[in-house]
Amino acid sequence: xxxxxxxxxxxxxxxxxxxxxxxxxxxxxxxxxxxxxxxxxxxxxxxxxxxxxxxxxxxxxxxxxxxxxxxxxxxxxxxxxxxxxxxxxxxxxxxxxxxxxxxxxxxxxxxxxxxxxxxxxxxxxxxxxxxxxxxxxxxxxxxxxxxxxxxxxxxxxxxxxxxxxxxxxxxxxxxxxxxxxxxxxxxxxxxxxxxxxxxxxxxxxxxxxxxxxxxxxxxxxxxxxxxxxxxxxxxxxxxxxxxxxxxxxxxxxxxxxxxxxxxxxxxxxxxxxxxxxxxxxxxxxxxxxxxxxxxxxxxxxxxxxxxxxxxxxxxxxxxxxxxxxxxxxxxxxxxxxxxxxxxxxxxxxxxxxxxxxxxxxxxxxxxxxxxxxxxxxxxxxxxxxxxxxxxxxxxxxxxxxxxxxxxxxxxxxxxxxxxxxxxxxxxxxxxxxxxxxxxxxxxxxxxxxxxxxxxxxxxxxx
Amino acid sequence: xxxxxxxxxxxxxxxxxxxxxxxxxxxxxxxxxxxxxxxxxxxxxxxxxxxxxxxxxxxxxxxxxxxxxxxxxxxxxxxxxxxxxxxxxxxxxxxxxxxxxxxxxxxxxxxxxxxxxxxxxxxxxxxxxxxxxxxxxxxxxxxxxxxxxxxxxxxxxxxxxxxxxx
Numbered sequence: 111x112x113x114x115x116x117x118x119x120x121x122x123x124x125x126x127x128x129x130x131x132x133x134x135x136x137x138x139x140x141x142x143x144x145x146x147x148x149x150x151x152x153x154x155x156x157x158x159x160x161x162x163x164x165x166x167x168x169x170x171x172x173x174x175x176x177x178x179x180x181x182x183x184x185x186x187x188x189x190x191x192x193x194x195x196x197x198x199x200x201x202x203x204x205x206x207x208x209x210x211x212x213x214x215x216x217x218x219x220x221x222x223x224x225x226x227x228x229x230x231x232x233x234x235x236x237x238x239x240x241x242x243x244x245x246x247x248x249x250x251x252x253x254x255x256x257x258x259x260x261x262x263x264x265x266x267x268x269x270x271x272x273x274x275x276x277x278x279x280x281x282x283x284x285x286x287x288x289x290x291x292x293x294x295x296x297x298x299x300x301x302x303x304x305x306x307x308x309x310x311x312x313x314x315x316x317x318x319x320x321x322x323x324x325x326x327x328x329x330x331x332x333x334x335x336x337x338x339x340x341x342x343x344x345x346x347x348x349x350x351x352x353x354x355x356x357x358x359x360x361x362x363x364x365x366x367x368x369x370x371x372x373x374x375x376x377x378x379x380x381x382x383x384x385x386x387x388x389x390x391x392x393x394x395x396x397x398x399x400x401x402x403x404x405x406x407x408x409x410x411x412x413x414x415x416x417x418x419x420x421x422x423x424x425x426x427x428x429x430x431x432x433x434x435x436x437x438x439x440x441x442x443x444x445x446x447x448x449x450x451x452x453x454x455x456x457x458x459x460x461x462x463x464x465x466x467x468x469x470x471x472x473x474x475x476x477x478x479x480x481x482x483x484x485x486x487x488x489x490x491x492x493x494x495x496x497x498x499x500x501x502x503x504x505x506x507x508x509x510x511x512x513x514x515x516x517x518x519x520x521x522x523x524x525x526x527x528x529x530x531x532x533x534x535x536x537x538x539x540x541x542x543x544x545x546x547x548x549x550x551x552x553x554x555x556x557x558x559x560x561x562x563x564x565x566x567x568x569x570x571x572x
Numbered sequence: 573x574x575x576x577x578x579x580x581x582x583x584x585x586x587x588x589x590x591x592x593x594x595x596x597x598x599x600x601x602x603x604x605x606x607x608x609x610x611x612x613x614x615x616x617x618x619x620x621x622x623x624x625x626x627x628x629x630x631x632x633x634x635x636x637x638x639x640x641x642x643x644x645x646x647x648x649x650x651x652x653x654x655x656x657x658x659x660x661x662x663x664x665x666x667x668x669x670x671x672x673x674x675x676x677x678x679x680x681x682x683x684x685x686x687x688x689x690x691x692x693x694x695x696x697x698x699x700x701x702x703x704x705x706x707x708x709x710x711x712x713x714x715x716x717x718x719x720x721x722x723x724x725x726x727x728x729x730x731x732x733x734x735x736x737x738x
Contacts, residue, residue, distance in 0.1 A: 128618060
C-alpha cells in the first residue's frame with residue numbers, strides 16, 4: 111500500500127466515530143456534579159486541609175492524569191495505595207468517592223485515628239491508624255455495627271491482625287450490611303488487643319498423618335498482652351456522598367447440570383455490585399456459586415470478588431447473592447453480564463460428619479483433607495488442608511454454624527486460613543466438643559462446572 | 573449575602589448552557605479527529621475530548637468573544653493532547669523523530685509517522701488533514717503567520733511522502 115492509499119484509508123477510518131462520542135455531554139455533566147458534591151464536603155469539618163483541598167480540586171480537572179494527581183496529594187495518596195489491589199475501592203478513590211472524618215480516640219495506651227471512610231448504602235469501609243508501643247501488634251475485635259440509638263445493624267464484619275511493620279499505615283474495618291441500608295449516623299465500636307509476640311497461637315500447623323488427633327495443653331503459648339483499648343466512634347455519613355444504587359432488573363433463567371437458576375436483578379453500588387438470584391427448592395442439587403463478571407464494550411472486566419466476602423447464601427443452602435467488583439464509575443453505556451461456570455453440590459454431600467474422638471470426617475471431596483484435631487478440654491481445633499484449584503479459589507469451605515447429633519446449633523465465631531505450601535491452603539477453626547464427640551459441618555463451596563451454554567446478558571448501563 | 577439567581581437569570585443561564593452544548597455537538601467529531609491524530613488511540617482520544625469539553629464547560633464564562641468558540645475549544649483540546657503526549661513520553665521510549673530522519677519516517681505506517689512528527693509540524697498536519705481546516709484557519713488556530721503554517725505543512729508532507737493539495 112503506498113502513502114496515498116494509506117492516507118485514504120486513514121481518512122475513512124476517522125469518519126467512523128465511536129458511539130461513546132455521542133455521550134460527551136452526559137459524562138461532562140456527571141463529572142461537574144461530582145465536583146460540586148466533593149467541594150461541599152471539604153468545606154465542612156477538615157478546615158486545616160483547605161489549601162490541599164484547593165490544589166486537589168484544580169488537579170481533578172485533568173481526568174487523563176487523575177491517578178497521578180491523586181498520588182501527588184498527601185492526604186489521599188496513602189489511601190490510594192492501600193486500596194490499589196481492590197478494583198472497586200480503587201475506582202471509588204479515583205473518583206473522589208471518599209468521605210473525610212478526622213476522628214481520634216485514646217484508650218488503654220492506644221490511639222486510634224480515623225481519617226476517612228468510604229460508604230455506600232450496603233457497605234461501610236472505615237480506614238484507621240493505630241499508635242501505641244514500639245513493636246506492638248494488634249488484634250482488632252469489632253462489634254456489630256449499630257445505628258445512633260444503639261440498634262444493631264445486621265452486618266458481616268471484616269478486619270485483620272495488624273503486625274508491627276504494618277502499624278504506621280492505614281488499616282481497614284469493613285462492614286457489609288444485610289437486609290438494611292446504612293443510616294446517616296453509625297456507631298463503630300471495636301477493641302484492640304495489643305501484644306508483643308511475633309506470632310499468634312495456632313498459626314504453625316503440623317502435618318500428622320496417622321490418627322490426626324493431638325491432645326494439647328492449650329492452643330499454644332498465649333501472646334503476652336501489653337495493652338487493651340476500647341473504642342466507640344459515632345460517624346456521620348454524608349448523604350451527599352452515598353450515591354444512589356443502580357438497579358437493573360434481569361428476570362432471566364438458565365440451567366446448569368439440570369439445576370435451575372433465576373437471575374432476579376443486578377445492583378451496582380459505588381463500592382461493589384451484587385447479582386441477586388433465586389434457586390428453586392425443587393432442584394435436586396445445590397447451586398453454591400457462580401463464576402460471574404461484567405464487561406464493557408472496550409473489553410474492561412469487573413470480576414467476581416475473590417478477596418474477602420464473595421456473596422451470601424439463601425436459607426436453603428444455595429447461593430443467594432454473588433458479589434462482583436463495582437462498575438459504578440465506568441463511562442460505558444452498555445455492559446454485558448457473563449456467567450460461565452457454577453459450583454454444584456449434591457444435597458447428600460452437603461453435611462460432613464466429624465468424629466472428634468476418632469479424628470475422622472466424611473464425606474469429604476478429594477481436594478479437602480482433615481489433617482489433625484487439637485483437643486483442649488471441652489473444645490477442639492480442626493485443621494483442614496485444601497488443595498488450591500485456581501488462583502481465586504475459596505478457602506472457606508464450611509458454614510460458621512455447626513450442629514451436634516441432636517441438631518442443636520453452635521457458632522464457631524471465626525475461621526482462620528493460611529497458605530500451607532505451594533499447592534495447599536489451610537483452614538482451621540475451633541468447636542465445642544459434644545458428649546458423643548460428633549458434630550456436623552455444612553459445606554458451602556464446591557468445584558466449578560462449566561456451563562454448556564454460557565450466559566451473556568447485555569445491560570444498558572444507567 | 574449569598575447570591576441566588578432570579579428566575580430571569582436562571583432562564584438566561586439555561587439558554588447559554590444549551591447554546592454551549594449546541595456548539596459542542598457541532599464540533600465534537602472534529603475534536604475527536606484532532607485528538608485521534610495526536611494520541612493514536614480511540615479511547616485516549618475520547619478521554620481527551622471529554623477533558624477538553626469539561627474544561628471548556630468550567631471556563632465558559634471567561635470566553636469574551638463567543639464568535640471564537642471553536643478556536644477556543646480547539647486550543648483547549650490541543651493543550652490536553654500535548655499534556656497527555658508528554659505523559660506518554662515519560663512512560664514510553666518512543667518519541668518524536670527529527671526532521672532529518674527521512675529514512676525512519678519512510679519505514680513507519682502513516683499513522684505512526686504522523687504521531688512521531690516534530691510537534692510544530694504535527695499540529696499543522698492534524699488541523700489541515702484530520703480536522704479539515706483551511707491554511708488560514710490553521711494559522712489562526714495556532715496563532716502563527718500564514719506563511720509559517722504553509723512552510724511547516726510543506727515540510728511535514730515531504731517527510732510523510734504525501735502529495736496533497738495545499
